[in-house]
Structures are given as C-alpha cells and as structure tokens.
Amino acid sequence: MRPLDPRLIKWAQATRLFLILSVILGAATAVTIVIQAALLARIITDVFQRGADLASIGQLTAGLAAVFAIRALLSYLQDWIAFRSSAQAKSQLRMAVLDHAVKLGPQFLDSRSTGGIAQLTGRGIDALDAYFARYLPQLLLAVVVPIVLGAVILSQDLLAAAIVAFTLPLIPLFMVLVGWYTQGKVDRQWRTLAVLSGYFLDVVAGLPTLKVFGRAKAQAANIRQVGDRYRKATMRVLRVSFLSSLVLELLATLSVAIVAVSIGLRLVGGSMDLQTALFVLILAPEAYLPLRMVGAQYHAAAEGISAAGELLDILETPLVESAAIGGAPAGPLALDLVDVSCRYPDRDVEVLKKLSCSFPVGQVTAVTGPSGSGKSTLLQLVLSFMQPTAGVVEVTGEQRSRSLSDIDSEAWLDQIAWLPQEPVMLAGSVFSNIRLGAPNADTESVERVAYQAGLTPDVLQQVLSDTGAGVSAGQRRRIGLARVLLRSKPLVLLDEPSASLDSHTEQVVADVIAELRAEGRTVVMVAHRPALITLADHIVHLEPVEQISEQVAVSGAGQVPLPGLRP
The missing domain is CATH 3.40.50.300 (P-loop containing nucleotide triphosphate hydrolases)
Known part of the structure; x- marks a missing residue:
C-alpha cells in the first residue's frame, strides 16, 4: 500500500475534508514557525549584542508568547480534527467492508475464516487509527512545512538553503528503503496475528466437539505455538523500527550540524550577522522535524497499513455481474x-x-x-x-x-423466505430471533407463527447465545420455520x-x-x-x-424411485 493510497481515501470519504484542513493548518503552522524564529532571533540579538533590557523587549516577548500559544492551538486543532476524522473514516470503512462482504454473498464468506474477518473488521480497522490520526497529518506537514521553511531560508542564506535542499531528500529516501524492508516484516506479523485470531475464534466455536473427542489440549498447544510465532514476529518488527528510527534521527542531526557549522564559520568570519544566523539556525531543525516525525508515525501505523491492504482486497473484489434492471414480478411466483x-x-x-x-x-x-x-x-x-x-x-x-x-x-x-440447513441464531431471546424474519411484526403475529411451528409460549422468552445454545437442534429448526412463516x-x-x-x-x-x-x-x-x-x-x-452428459430433472410426484417410496 502506498503512503497516501487514493483507494483508501475513496472508501473513507471523511478523510477528504480532513486532508484539505490539514494542508491549511500545516501552512499556518509553518507561518507561526517562521514568526517564532524571527522573534526569538531578534530578542536574543537585542539582549546579547545590543544590551537591551527587559522593558525594551517586552513587546517582542509578548508577541513570542502569543505565537507559542497560536502554534499550540493549531497543534490541538490538528489533533482534534484528526481524531474526529479518524473515527468517522473507520466507521465508514467498516460499514463499506461489511456491506461489500454481504453483497459478495455466502460463496465469498465461506472462502474466508470467520475469525479472520472478525479480526480484520475489528482490530484491523482500529489499527488504522494511527494511520488516519497521526501518519496522514504528519505526512502532509512533511510536504508543506519544509517547502515554506526552505523558501524562507533561501531568502536569508543561499548556502544554508543549498545544504538543506541537498540533505532533506535523503531522509525520505532512507525512509523508503527502510519502509520496504520493514513492511515485509509487518505484513508477516499481521498475517500471523490474523491466523492466531481466526484460529482461536474457530477453536472456541468448536470447543464442545474438541472436548468430546479429547483434542482440546492439543489445540491449546497449537494456539501456544502460533502465539509464540506472533511474539517473535512482533519483536522483529520492533527491532527494525528502533534501528530505522536511529538512522533517520542520525541523518537529520548530521544535516542540521552541517548547517550549524557553515553558519558558525561565517559568523566568526564576519560575513553573516548574528540575527540572520540565529534565524536560519532556528529554522533548520524545524525543516527536518516533520520528516523525522513521519518516519516515527509510519512505524506506528504500519500494522494498520498492512490491514488496509486486506481491506482493500475485499472492497475491490468484483461483485457478480448482473443486468439488474428492475424489481421482481408481483404475486405468486x-x-x-x-x-x-x-x-x-x-x-x-x-x-x-x-x-x-x-x-x-x-x-x-x-x-x-x-x-x-x-x-x-x-x-x-x-x-x-x-x-x-x-x-x-x-x-x-x-x-x-x-x-x-x-x-x-x-x-x-x-x-423469498429461506430456511438454510443451519438456521442462524443471534444472542437474545427466541422471540427476537423469530422476529428477524419480519422486524416490524407485532407480538401477536410472532406468537401465532411460533405456535404453528410447534413452539410453546414459555420457549419464546428463553435466552440464546450467538451459537444457538439454550435450545435443542429441533427447536432451532422450529425457530427457523417460524421465521419463514412470519416473512409470508x-x-x-x-x-x-x-x-x-x-x-x-x-x-x-x-x-x-x-x-x-x-x-x-x-x-x-x-x-x-x-x-x-x-x-x-x-x-x-x-x-x-x-x-451423466446432462442433468435431466423429472417432474411429477412419485416418478423417481427413492428408498422407502413406492414408484
């Protein structure tokens, strides 16, 4: 998945307005950084070079405090908008995945692990919180802020601007190289987690059968093995993340040091005044900071990025083609x-x-x-x-x-009213499970079809689990039949x-x-x-x-010899 994947933006529409606001807030942040550096350089110069007292720099100090407050407010707004947008984006994405999976039908759902789908739409989408709320805003800041600050540095010092222009692209270059190496490990970690989660949920669902056949302990050992693989995969990812962060920090620090040395030499030689030197020296680390933060946020969002790949695979699975130009004919069919x-x-x-x-x-x-x-x-x-x-x-x-x-x-x-081989039961009462056939049905109608299906009134208030535990297999079948009758x-x-x-x-x-x-x-x-x-x-x-060469169906009761029937 790309750092800013338009496919994800397409399905999570809440991020579109957020991206626009992030660019605006990023530009405003860059402006406050420039003003802050200018005021700070002026105050230091006035105090140490011109001997200004506290009263004479009072207005500058008040202005600097105001800029600090504005920058903090912009940072708060960025975070607030990011988390609000992230919550909406996750909700939209979860609804889109579930809706598309339902439209793909039982054939698609049968081809995937139930536990895996639950893991993907649960923790998988929740892991995108760091992507939407942290990584995307920082990615946009990494584009806007260095450009603005680079332009300001260029207006003050050509040599410092050249050093920044040469060293700044090295950080994203190393980020790409590290990202390629890291992403493979994160993908393996996510797949291991998906296997562990899906396997665990499937084992829990089949635990009664495993207990009957004495295989419960063996499955516990298998879960332990998968858990160990996930632990080792997680530690490998963390090791790479820490090392890559060290590389990026070292590169940014060395780049700022080169700028500082060039400024110091010219300041000593008298070819640059103190205020300009301080102004450029304060701006230089700020130009590198957003890119350094992108690297850190990328590792935090790596798990969500891996999950997003699987989510997009589901969303981009084509639906069964159909002309679908109208409704069904009315009346008996x-x-x-x-x-x-x-x-x-x-x-x-x-x-x-x-x-x-x-x-x-x-x-x-x-x-x-x-x-x-x-x-x-x-x-x-x-x-x-x-x-x-x-x-x-x-x-x-x-x-x-x-x-x-x-x-x-x-x-x-x-x-259509459909009774599958295994009627699906949801956690709740038998009454509410029957009512799934027609959610707007009144109590009298539900009780009537329950009676037709052979369910006694006391059964209607029994509480079921999501696996149907609480009633017998025959009663589950009757509940399914009651649904069919209620749908009419x-x-x-x-x-x-x-x-x-x-x-x-x-x-x-x-x-x-x-x-x-x-x-x-x-x-x-x-x-x-x-x-x-x-x-x-x-x-x-x-x-x-x-x-056979072709299937020929025989119509007419009793025309096909069957065990226990006379033709």
Missing part, C-alpha cells in the same frame, strides 16, 4: 430453469450441467439426489447468490415473466428442513409445509427423507454431473 449450467469460481468442473426443470406456482417441489449432485447449488442459484455460466432462470408472476439476472438482487430476496413471502426455499430431527419434529415440519402450500406459496425443498418427499407435488431428481 413460478420458476423455470432452461439448460442451466453452473460452476464455482475456484473449480473447473461444472456442478450443474444443462439442467432444465420447473417449480410450479403454489405447489411443493422436492429436490432430491445423492450428495454432490448440486442440490444446494441449485438453491444458491435461485437465491441469486450465484450466476449460471449458461442457460437462464425465468421468473413468472401474475402478469409477466422475466429473467432472474434482470431482477435486482435485493428486490428478489425480498420475495410467495417463494419459500427449504434446505433439508428435517435433517437430524426426530419423527415428531419432522411431522411439525411436514405440517408447516402443508400450511405453506395451502396458503398458495411456491415451496422448493431439498429433501432426503420419505415423510417430506411424499408431500411433494413435483420431484426434481439430480445426479452428479460426472455420471
């Missing part, structure tokens, strides 16, 4: 897939190949087939989380039909709704599906168990692509 093929981005083998099938309006269609035949992929296509590589998905409403690729994804998802959408997608359920809970699911059909909704369910398949008006049976 039917779907027709015509010669649809589909493959995952990281695979060359097609999951679906020339599939043609229909999901009639107001009826229940069961999607069956062995593992790996593309059942879940078919639902991903219908949800518009994936786009077909060939073929078309037609959506038919009351008055018109249109291709799914022409429908805005948000408008389309608003027509024309198209219902159910991904193995009776998986891992006992016969009683399975019957509750079957009753809910029958109610959905009675209400005229189009139901598409992935099913394996006979109790649900017998409910279907139509069956779409899939086979793995490698076993």
Whole structure:
C-alpha cells in the first residue's frame, strides 16, 4: 500500500475534508514557525549584542508568547480534527467492508475464516487509527512545512538553503528503503496475528466437539505455538523500527550540524550577522522535524497499513455481474430453469450441467439426489447468490415473466423466505430471533407463527447465545420455520428442513409445509427423507454431473424411485 493510497481515501470519504484542513493548518503552522524564529532571533540579538533590557523587549516577548500559544492551538486543532476524522473514516470503512462482504454473498464468506474477518473488521480497522490520526497529518506537514521553511531560508542564506535542499531528500529516501524492508516484516506479523485470531475464534466455536473427542489440549498447544510465532514476529518488527528510527534521527542531526557549522564559520568570519544566523539556525531543525516525525508515525501505523491492504482486497473484489434492471414480478411466483449450467469460481468442473426443470406456482417441489449432485447449488442459484455460466432462470408472476439476472438482487430476496440447513441464531431471546424474519411484526403475529411451528409460549422468552445454545437442534429448526412463516413471502426455499430431527419434529415440519402450500406459496425443498418427499407435488431428481452428459430433472410426484417410496 502506498503512503497516501487514493483507494483508501475513496472508501473513507471523511478523510477528504480532513486532508484539505490539514494542508491549511500545516501552512499556518509553518507561518507561526517562521514568526517564532524571527522573534526569538531578534530578542536574543537585542539582549546579547545590543544590551537591551527587559522593558525594551517586552513587546517582542509578548508577541513570542502569543505565537507559542497560536502554534499550540493549531497543534490541538490538528489533533482534534484528526481524531474526529479518524473515527468517522473507520466507521465508514467498516460499514463499506461489511456491506461489500454481504453483497459478495455466502460463496465469498465461506472462502474466508470467520475469525479472520472478525479480526480484520475489528482490530484491523482500529489499527488504522494511527494511520488516519497521526501518519496522514504528519505526512502532509512533511510536504508543506519544509517547502515554506526552505523558501524562507533561501531568502536569508543561499548556502544554508543549498545544504538543506541537498540533505532533506535523503531522509525520505532512507525512509523508503527502510519502509520496504520493514513492511515485509509487518505484513508477516499481521498475517500471523490474523491466523492466531481466526484460529482461536474457530477453536472456541468448536470447543464442545474438541472436548468430546479429547483434542482440546492439543489445540491449546497449537494456539501456544502460533502465539509464540506472533511474539517473535512482533519483536522483529520492533527491532527494525528502533534501528530505522536511529538512522533517520542520525541523518537529520548530521544535516542540521552541517548547517550549524557553515553558519558558525561565517559568523566568526564576519560575513553573516548574528540575527540572520540565529534565524536560519532556528529554522533548520524545524525543516527536518516533520520528516523525522513521519518516519516515527509510519512505524506506528504500519500494522494498520498492512490491514488496509486486506481491506482493500475485499472492497475491490468484483461483485457478480448482473443486468439488474428492475424489481421482481408481483404475486405468486413460478420458476423455470432452461439448460442451466453452473460452476464455482475456484473449480473447473461444472456442478450443474444443462439442467432444465420447473417449480410450479403454489405447489411443493422436492429436490432430491445423492450428495454432490448440486442440490444446494441449485438453491444458491435461485437465491441469486450465484450466476449460471449458461442457460437462464425465468421468473413468472401474475402478469409477466422475466429473467432472474434482470431482477435486482435485493428486490428478489425480498420475495423469498429461506430456511438454510443451519438456521442462524443471534444472542437474545427466541422471540427476537423469530422476529428477524419480519422486524416490524407485532407480538401477536410472532406468537401465532411460533405456535404453528410447534413452539410453546414459555420457549419464546428463553435466552440464546450467538451459537444457538439454550435450545435443542429441533427447536432451532422450529425457530427457523417460524421465521419463514412470519416473512409470508410467495417463494419459500427449504434446505433439508428435517435433517437430524426426530419423527415428531419432522411431522411439525411436514405440517408447516402443508400450511405453506395451502396458503398458495411456491415451496422448493431439498429433501432426503420419505415423510417430506411424499408431500411433494413435483420431484426434481439430480445426479452428479460426472455420471451423466446432462442433468435431466423429472417432474411429477412419485416418478423417481427413492428408498422407502413406492414408484
């Protein structure tokens, strides 16, 4: 990532006004430095060369105090604006990353560690505080202040200006060289931290399973090893940071010393007066100071810069291309897939190949087939989380039909109630989890659908963790079904709704599906168990692509021989 990356400024728009204000405040700071040096040189000259008393320099001393106060105020304003801008920029960046990740869909999120994403959007974005609040302001000061002070020095002493002009660029040159070397170590440190954080969160999530199989202590040892690698990586970064800071400080000190020696020789020789010599000598360190501070702030912001690279990778991941020219057709919906093929981005083998099938309006269609035949992929296509590589998905409403690729994804998802294999639970009550299906639903509606899904009133007030702990697997499935009923959408997608359920809970699911059909909704369910398949008006049976030249779906209940069913 570059020192001032326009891509980051694009996503964190709060920094734009801040950068303009920083340039203005930087120029004002440079002016106060010049006035301060002029007053200080005049006071010292008057006292030591002209023998002035305290009364005669009273106004100059008051002016110098005022300049000191103004400079302190400008520094305070710079910090205040920087931290306010940093907070807004981090908020905008976090919202942009999360929003883009959601738009990229489940396929993208499944390809990344949950812990890694949490680490990136948490500490990763927080680490940018030093970048926005410290590094960027200092970078702008390093541009504005040396130019202004260099011009003033040039107007007073050509030789000193030449020395400053020659030695000043050496500092950013060494900063670039040190930065290249340091950034690689910081990147490795950040990757190690991301691995440690993601691994730790994933282990915590799977701790019950690890305890059951006696692998908890082994995973603790693995976490300890990753933690040791992070500790060593951090110490390597700190070692390089301290050494590089020493190099930059030494270079700046030697440069100022050269200016001081040249001024001293001419002052002794009588070719320069004391006031001019002091004026230039006071300005010279101030010209180098912003660049020295940039080096220090760069190391403080290095972790955030590394995290920003990953953030930008997510933000620049292209969304699935879609024409998306309008909303979904109104009324009850039917779907027709015509010669649809589909493959995952990281695979060359097609999951679906020339599939043609229909999901009639107001009826229940069961999607069956062995593992790996593309059942879940078919639902991903219908949800518009994936786009077909060939073929078309037609959506038919009351008055018109249109291709799914022409429908805005948000408008389309608003027509769907979806029950995944593992319903997501959020920390809170069962009541609030059901209400996620329709956040504006009243209490009576939530209680009604909970009753339909077989949940008793006392269950509604039970408190869940974000992993769903607090209720059984069957109850989590019922909560998911209650959400589906509460959404009251024309198209219902159910991904193995009776998986891992006992016969009683399975019957509750079957009753809910029958109610959905009675209400005229189009139901598409992935099913394996006979109790649900017998409910279907139509069956779409899939086979793995490698076993066939093309997938031909069979419609019509009972036409596909299945275990436990009579054809």
